[in-house]
Amino acid sequence: MSHKLLPSSIHARDGLTLHLSHWPVTTPKGVVVFLHGLTEHGQRYKELGQRLNALGWSVLAPDMRGHGLSGGPRGGMSRDDDFLHDLAAVIDVARSTYPQGPLVLFGHSTGGALATRFAAAQALPREDVAWARPIDGLMLSVPALQPTMSLVQKALLSTMGRLIQDVAVPVAFKPEWSSSDPAVIAEFNHDPLTHTKITPRVALFLAGLAPVVMRRAPSWTIRTLMLYTPDDRLVVPQGCERFMAAMPADLATTRAFPGLLHDMLREPDRARVHLAV
Numbered sequence: 542m543s544h545k546l547l548p549s550s551i552h553a554r555d556g557l558t559l560h561l562s563h564w565p566v567t568t569p570k571g572v573v574v575f576l577h578g579l580t581e582h583g584q585r586y587k588e589l590g591q592r593l594n595a596l597g598w599s600v601l602a603p604d605m606r607g608h609g610l611s612g613g614p615r616g617g618m619s620r621d622d623d624f625l626h627d628l629a630a631v632i633d634v635a636r637s638t639y640p641q642g643p644l645v646l647f648g649h650s651t652g653g654a655l656a657t658r659f660a661a662a663q664a665l666p667r668e669d670v671a672w673a674r675p676i677d678g679l680m681l682s683v684p685a686l687q688p689t690m691s692l693v694q695k696a697l698l699s700t701m702g703r704l705i706q707d708v709a710v711p712v713a714f715k716p717e718w719s720s721s722d723p724a725v726i727a728e729f730n731h732d733p734l735t736h737t738k739i740t741p742r743v744a745l746f747l748a749g750l751a752p753v754v755m756r757r758a759p760s761w762t763i764r765t766l767m768l769y770t771p772d773d774r775l776v777v778p779q780g781c782e783r784f785m786a787a788m789p790a791d792l793a794t795t796r797a798f799p800g801l802l803h804d805m806l807r808e809p810d811r812a813r814v815h816l817a818v
Contacts, residue, residue: 547638553606553627555619560610561631562602564590569599571642571677572635576628576652577602579685580616580712582609582734586649589806592815599639603631605652607743609734616709616738621746622672624655629672636674643677649806650776651747653684657784658750660765664757679765680818683773683803686751687780706742718774720804751780758787767795768805768814775803 547565550558562583573593577583583602590600606613606627618624635644648656662673716726729735765788769781785793796817801808808814 547601547634550610551630551634553623553630555623557606558612559606559627559631560604561634562587562590562604564594564600564602566594566597566599568597569639569642570597571644572599572601572639573645573647573680574628574631574635575600575602576646576648576656577605577608578650578652579739580608580736581729584609584734585732586806589815589818592818596818598645601631601635601638603627604734605655608736614707614709614740615736616712616743617707617740618743618746619707621742624746625659625670625672628655628659629674632674632676645678645680646676647680647682648684649682650803651685653681654686654747654750654754657681657684657686657754660761660763661754661757663762665760665762676763679763680768681765681781682768682806682814683770683776684767684781684784685747685776686754686784687777688747689775689777706745707740709738709740712737712739714775719802720807721802722807722809725804725807751784754784755787758784759789761788761792764792765794766817767793768798768817769795770798770801770803770805772799772801773803 547563550560553559575586582604586602593600604611606623607615607617646656660676660679662668662670663675716729720726767781767785769778771778785795798805798814801810805814
């Protein structure tokens, strides 16, 4: 199928519209499916898409439900496995559009935690779940396998939070914790497609990812590249290190970038991160 036929949106299993950003190349080595972080959207990573294009890869970046141009209440989801089923639908579109060559899943922050959980279904024994899909490689940028409490505490600890799981509350973080670049901070603050909300349902889902991933890490089957910074204030860096140490050594490559903040892919010194991709 020609990349020109790729739609700008697809429908999730519940009919909700998921927006797709697409940065193609004419003769790709394969396709990278990129997942953004909490409260943002795929278009924020156009520069990364172009970097991957220069390396010969086409890139497909969905806006997660409740984010960007995709449908759904901001920061929320309807059922506890919505994100995983949504990702499966995106993977299916990517495979049908690029049937030749490998498919690599690349996730940043919350998108990285989601990508890791998706890949964990391929660990042995493979999980028999409807959303499971094979992938050929995994790249992670500061995955939120162990978010700092500030990211989820308001959602989890708000009054009646565990009983009223779909009432959004503000995410407790400051943009300057994510980036050292005032221009990036200003862009985030004025971007009409970003938001600062999370529901207890989403917070509980995120909190439940790491235990499953860590339990399945020793039987991992997918080559994985971890990019992280020991100076992160939004995820606990040791969570990234523990995951990579738990998986088979021949499948694990880890690159640390001291001095950078959480939004490593958009930091002023991001060129050295891009070189590691």
